[in-house]
Every structure is written in structure tokens, then in C-alpha cells.
Amino acid sequence: MNVAKTIRYGAWAAVAVLVAAVSAVTVMKFVQDDVPQAATVQIGGPFELVDGKGQVFTDKNLNGKPTLMFFGFTYCPDVCPTTLSDMQGWIENLGPKADDLNFVFVSVDPERDTPDVIADYVAAFDTRVVPLTGSVDQVKKVVKDYRVYARKVPLDDGDYTMDHTAAVYMLNGDLDFVGTISYQEPEETALPKIRKLLGS
């Protein structure tokens, strides 16, 4: 089956990117101990996007708190709603501690996910999740800086769908990438990861 094959090849490419990314983090940590100014590939960093009200939202708005960040789009039938409902569950489970974290949903499809659209979409799950979108260039930059895989796939009638990274990113208060929570990861392993993120 062609689709399966395409998906498989794509997946290997994704593995390569992920492996490169993970080793980059390892290398970076290692390098930082000795030569802080060494130029290395980094995941994450400052960004400028637009929130659900159409207002500028930057990394400064995360207030130095650790962040759970997901990249998706509202045309998504499955991974995005599932992940948002997982997030909602984590928030509920954490109780008041959830206030010490940021929960962020970044659109990889800014052309269709206007602030208005993404605000309503995310709020339907939990208003504590911050909806973010932006100009095509703003989103492109974040996607690149965060080593997110996001690709437009044209459909026969001019429409398109998006391939995108399905994992939730865990960032510490300095916006350093510290790991991911994978798609449909059970709460039994996701929650301890989140609690650890909170403690660090």
C-alpha cells in the first residue's frame, strides 16, 4: 500500500530529525558545562505569536513557568482533540498546581487558524490552555526553532491537510526543551513527567 509506504518513509525522516534533536540537546547540555558560548543546535527559545484575542504573545508571557506546548491545527480530526482533552485531564488532575504551569496550543496552520477560530477551539476543552497562532512567518519561525515537523499536504481539490508533530513538548522555565509526552501516553506515565517538570 502506497500510503503505508509514504508514511513509513516520512516516519524515518522524522526519526532522523528527532534523533538529531535529542542528541543536540544532549550535546548542548554537555557543551554548556565546559564552553557556554559554543554554538549548538537548540530546541525552543524566544518566540512571538498572537493569542486568541489577536494580541501579541511572546515567551515573556510564559512568566518563567514551565510549559507544556502542543503544535496542531483545528482541521485535525483526531490527534489534536485527543491531546487537548488529555491536557484538560492533566489540568484537572494537578488541581491548583496546574497554575504553576503554562499549557499552550500552537497552530501550525495559521492561514486557517485565525485567532478567533483557535480561541473557540481550544476554549471548548479548557480555557487554561493558551491558544496561539500568528502570521505565516511567525509560525514558520517557531516551528523551525522548536524542531517541530509540520508540512502542508495538498489535496486534489486545492484544499490541504497538515502532517505535524504529535508529541507535547515539555519546556522548563528557561524555555529549555526537557522532553516530550507522546501521543496518547497514559496518564500513569504522563503525570509523573509533568510533576517532575513542575519540581525542576
Added chain:
Amino acid sequence: MKTRALLVAAALVAFTGSAALAESIQHGNLTIKDAWTRATPPKAKGGGAFVTITNNGSEDARLTGAVSNYAKRTEIHEMAVNDGVMKMRKLDEGVVIPAGETLELKPGSYHVMFMGLNQPFKMGEELNVTLEFEKAGPVDVTFPVMKMGAKSGKMHH
């Protein structure tokens, strides 16, 4: 034989165990059951629906398409998350249900895809979708709408 005995047993458990299970439809050699979909957030433009199809015949069957009034397009899709990346594709050839086997359209896998929703799906509603099969022809299937982000069609209490 063993499979059939198991199926009968499973059916018995299902019937006695829960009244909430959606009815199963007999369509030629196909048994269609456990159809469900999930509520969509306001302004969401995409939705997926899921169903289990068993091919009791001796020939392979093929689900070639789906038709509904709920979206600009209703299609059969394959989704996969491999090594962290979600990919979704329309299956132009549809999907084969091999003779004697069961195919599950489910989250993270094959699904009926609604693209360009006319309006959100609301929990508690039911969708009427026509599934089209290569040999068996079209059949109308009712898809109950579960809560947003639901992971299965099982009722939540």
C-alpha cells in the same frame, strides 16, 4: 470455527453486558457495528468517525467511500502517528476488509473523515452517514456523537 465460537461468545457478553451498545447492521456478508463519532469544538472544520466492520464472506470486501451532508467532503482516511509525527491521507482506493476478518476504523488509524464541517457535532446527537462498499453497495449507518476528545464509543458515566 474457533473464531466463530468466540464471536458468538463475545456477542452474548455484549448483549447481556450492556444495553448501550449500538445495534449492529447486517449488510450482505458484512456486519457493521460500534459506530461512533465525537463532538467537535466550535469552529472546528474537521471530524472523524469510527466503526467496526466484519467480513463474514469468503471474498475480500472493500469500503470505497462515505457520503454525508455534514461537511464539504466525506472521505475514507488513514491516519498514523509514527515516531511522533501525525500523518493523514485520503485512501483513494478505499480500504480492504479481508475475507473472514474484522476491520476497525478507530482513533489513530482508519476513519471516516469529514472535511469542512458545516456545523459542529454535538454530544448526544446522531450522524447519518452512508458507507459505500465495492460489491455490497451503500448502507446507512448511525453514528452516535460522544463527548469531545472521547477515545472510544463506550458510554462514559
